[in-house]
Amino acid sequence: MSYVVAVVGATGVVGREMLNVLAQRKFPAKRVLPLASKRSAGSEVTFNGQKLTVEEATPDRFEGVDVVLFSAGGSVSRELAPQAAARGAVVIDNSSAWRMDDEVPLVVPEVNMAAAKDRPKGIIANPNCSTIQMVVALKPIHDLSPIEHVIVSTYQAASGKGHAALEELERQTADMAAGREPEVKVFPAPIAGNLLMDWKPGEGGYSEEELKLVNETRKILGAPDIGVSPTCVRVPVATSHSEAVLVRCKDKLTPEQVRKALSTAPGVVLQDEGTYVPGAHPQPRPAAGTDPVFVGRIREDLALPGAIHLWIVADNLRKGAALNAVQIAEGIFTR
Amino acid sequence: MSYVVAVVGATGVVGREMLNVLAQRKFPAKRVLPLASKRSAGSEVTFNGQKLTVEEATPDRFEGVDVVLFSAGGSVSRELAPQAAARGAVVIDNSSAWRMDDEVPLVVPEVNMAAAKDRPKGIIANPNCSTIQMVVALKPIHDLSPIEHVIVSTYQAASGKGHAALEELERQTADMAAGREPEVKVFPAPIAGNLLMDWKPGEGGYSEEELKLVNETRKILGAPDIGVSPTCVRVPVATSHSEAVLVRCKDKLTPEQVRKALSTAPGVVLQDEGTYVPGAHPQPRPAAGTDPVFVGRIREDLALPGAIHLWIVADNLRKGAALNAVQIAEGIFTR
Numbered sequence: 001m002s003y004v005v006a007v008v009g010a011t012g013v014v015g016r017e018m019l020n021v022l023a024q025r026k027f028p029a030k031r032v033l034p035l036a037s038k039r040s041a042g043s044e045v046t047f048n049g050q051k052l053t054v055e056e057a058t059p060d061r062f063e064g065v066d067v068v069l070f071s072a073g074g075s076v077s078r079e080l081a082p083q084a085a086a087r088g089a090v091v092i093d094n095s096s097a098w099r100m101d102d103e104v105p106l107v108v109p110e111v112n113m114a115a116a117k118d119r120p121k122g123i124i125a126n127p128n129c130s131t132i133q134m135v136v137a138l139k140p141i142h143d144l145s146p147i148e149h150v151i152v153s154t155y156q157a158a159s160g161k162g163h164a165a166l167e168e169l170e171r172q173t174a175d176m177a178a179g180r181e182p183e184v185k186v187f188p189a190p191i192a193g194n195l196l197m198d199w200k201p202g203e204g205g206y207s208e209e210e211l212k213l214v215n216e217t218r219k220i221l222g223a224p225d226i227g228v229s230p231t232c233v234r235v236p237v238a239t240s241h242s243e244a245v246l247v248r249c250k251d252k253l254t255p256e257q258v259r260k261a262l263s264t265a266p267g268v269v270l271q272d273e274g275t276y277v278p279g280a281h282p283q284p285r286p287a288a289g290t291d292p293v294f295v296g297r298i299r300e301d302l303a304l305p306g307a308i309h310l311w312i313v314a315d316n317l318r319k320g321a322a323l324n325a326v327q328i329a330e331g332i333f334t335r
Numbered sequence: 336m337s338y339v340v341a342v343v344g345a346t347g348v349v350g351r352e353m354l355n356v357l358a359q360r361k362f363p364a365k366r367v368l369p370l371a372s373k374r375s376a377g378s379e380v381t382f383n384g385q386k387l388t389v390e391e392a393t394p395d396r397f398e399g400v401d402v403v404l405f406s407a408g409g410s411v412s413r414e415l416a417p418q419a420a421a422r423g424a425v426v427i428d429n430s431s432a433w434r435m436d437d438e439v440p441l442v443v444p445e446v447n448m449a450a451a452k453d454r455p456k457g458i459i460a461n462p463n464c465s466t467i468q469m470v471v472a473l474k475p476i477h478d479l480s481p482i483e484h485v486i487v488s489t490y491q492a493a494s495g496k497g498h499a500a501l502e503e504l505e506r507q508t509a510d511m512a513a514g515r516e517p518e519v520k521v522f523p524a525p526i527a528g529n530l531l532m533d534w535k536p537g538e539g540g541y542s543e544e545e546l547k548l549v550n551e552t553r554k555i556l557g558a559p560d561i562g563v564s565p566t567c568v569r570v571p572v573a574t575s576h577s578e579a580v581l582v583r584c585k586d587k588l589t590p591e592q593v594r595k596a597l598s599t600a601p602g603v604v605l606q607d608e609g610t611y612v613p614g615a616h617p618q619p620r621p622a623a624g625t626d627p628v629f630v631g632r633i634r635e636d637l638a639l640p641g642a643i644h645l646w647i648v649a650d651n652l653r654k655g656a657a658l659n660a661v662q663i664a665e666g667i668f669t670r
Contacts (some may be wrong), residue, residue: 149638149639151486151581153488153566153579155490155530155568155570170512173508173511173512173527173528174512176508176512177505177508177509177511177512177513178512187614188613188614189614189618189620189621190620193508193571193572193573193619193620194572194618194619194620195490195570195572195577195618195619196614196618197611197613197614197616197632197646198613198614199613200613201610201611201612201613202611204634204635204637205590205609205610205611205632205633205634205635206611206634206637207611207613214637227637227638227639228637228638229581229636229637229638229639229642229644230637231488231579231581231632231644231646233490233577233579235490235530235570235571236528236570236571236572237528237529237530237571238528242530242568244488244566244568246486246564246566255540274540275536275540276532276536276537276540276541276542277536278523278532278533278534278535278536278542279522279523279524279531279532279533281532283524283529283530283531284528284529284530285524285525285528285529286524297532297540297566298540299539299540299541300539300540301564302539302541302549302562302563302564302565303484303562303563303564304484304562304564307564309564309566311532311566
């Protein structure tokens with residue numbers, strides 16, 4: 001079997017990565033349709049070494065399409081995802097529009113692929129980048145003993161905010177190297193040589209990004225009572241999010257138990273020397289462009305016996321977005 | 336009264352900043368002696384717009400000196416601090432050599448200046464940069480209700496590792512802007528566009544830096560039972576450390592109580608809109624070169640009722656090192 005695949009938002013950082021991942025993983029596509037806004041229609045993208053012309057994403061484009069990967073923002077998904085689903089396509093949506101909808105499964109294949117089977121709206125939501133990598137690392141721990149509390153501080157890359165943000169980091173890096181004051185357009189302040197909290201406001205003094213980590217983690221793990229204590233921070237890194245996580249389960253765990261569970265966990269590469277070695281931990285720069293969720297710095301907390309620290313790094317454009325979406329499609333069409 | 340002041344390690348990033356701070360704050364110095372290793376002797380540093388020639392730090396140099404600020408590393412301090420104290424000087428030591436010595440007070444003036452009075456060895460230790468800014472923000476909270484547990488993830492600047500590290504970040508930033516692979520000499524891997532844990536190993540899977548946060552916080556606050564759960568991370572920022580802190584006290588606190596306490600706390604600038612506003616939080620880039628400890632993102636934890644999150648930013652070379660040392664000297668000589 002082979003399938004017709006459409007990518008909506010094909011000119012964005014995640015859309016381009018979706019095309020890369022589809023080609024690299026040899027997804028059985030008999031046709032790939034790159035779609036985008038009217039503004040981007042007519043531009044070219046690369047798929048499997050070939051140039052494809054981007055067309056405008058209109059409802060009739062979804063006729064005869066088997067699977068549509070959306071990564072064009074919430075409002076486009078809200079409008080067009082139901083149109084694609086109504087025409088029989090399976091929709092895998094990377095925006096936040098449908099994630100907390102009770103009739104839309106929120107799927108990380110290593111964690112809850114089975115949830116994708118029940119999709120009354122024909123839509124499957126791809127979680128937020130910072131949530132995906134965290135739950136891939138947490139699931140094997142949750143299976144050892146139910147997680148009660150997760151405290152997470154993030155170190156998130158500029159590309160998580162899109163193409164213009166990534167370009168702004170690059171431009172500001174050049175500004176700094178030249179001794180110029182960095183020019184600010186996309187972020188609320190310089191991101192080069194700085195740290196920002198630039199996400200939209202949520203509730204209770206939290207950013208939207210922080211609340212996503214809370215709500216999506218609970219939904220994916222199917223554990224609505226897990227406490228999640230998030231702080232989300234943008235760092236001057238191009239690609240790959242990193243997370244300092246402290247997890248407390250119902251039972252006390254040892255670092256050895258957690259290392260053992262993670263050493264065979266799907267999607268995880270354990271990068272842990274069993275002790276602290278300077279520079280031996282997972283790092284965002286070498287993780288960029290790769291598929292795994294790297295986990296290291298596994299150690300028992302000094303104050304809460306049996307609580308465990310982890311340092312989790314993954315490419316936010318790949319496992320955090322495009323790869324996870326394509327893996328969902330694989331789970332539905334090729335398994 | 337005016338005093339003879341020596342700075343040991345005068346050519347390092349912190350030593351230079353000590354000279355700046357002494358001049359800026361008009362410390363009553365009748366003479367300032369810049370001292371360093373034999374290798375650096377003969378070089379020049381600037382104090383109050385004047386060039387001073389650096390001399391080799393030998394024991395006899397401390398004759399007639401009233402106060403010696405050390406920032407030349409642990410082994411120099413271990414050898415020379417007692418020599419300076421034996422000649423009657425008050426030693427304020429920025430290395431980690433004496434910090435946990437029971438006969439050496441560990442002082443942050445806003446927190447425990449009184450401890451400096453009892454210095455049987457004639458030595459006062461200046462705490463680690465990441466500890467200083469944290470305890471300045473925690474003390475007013477500890478006074479509201481005794482702190483039981485602090486969970487801290489750091490975002491530490493390159494200059495915390497010294498001059499060569501700061502230059503490496505600058506050089507690698509230029510490499511990145513030019514599309515070159517960053518050259519690595521000082522850090523164990525690239526720091527530009529990356530995150531590192533580059534400190535020496537401690538025990539139990541922790542870095543030395545992480546254990547400093549635990550032990551020094553307890554000693555400064557005089558509360559040996561406080562639980563501290565640290566993760567220390569280096570970020571590609573030149574100057575100013577940032578910290579995501581979650582604090583749980585004996586009693587439940589509200590963000591309003593904490594904001595009120597911090598709004599009048601010595602050394603603290605409250606930078607908190609009372610809610611989440613993108614970009615309105617304290618940032619390392621604008622904090623560099625300034626004196627305060629900036630605190631923002633004050634909010635109640637979502638899982639632990641009455642536990643409070645803080646985001647704490649300060650210049651690691653000034654409040655984290657040079658300024659704190661000079662403030663200790665002021666507390667002894669000018670109050």
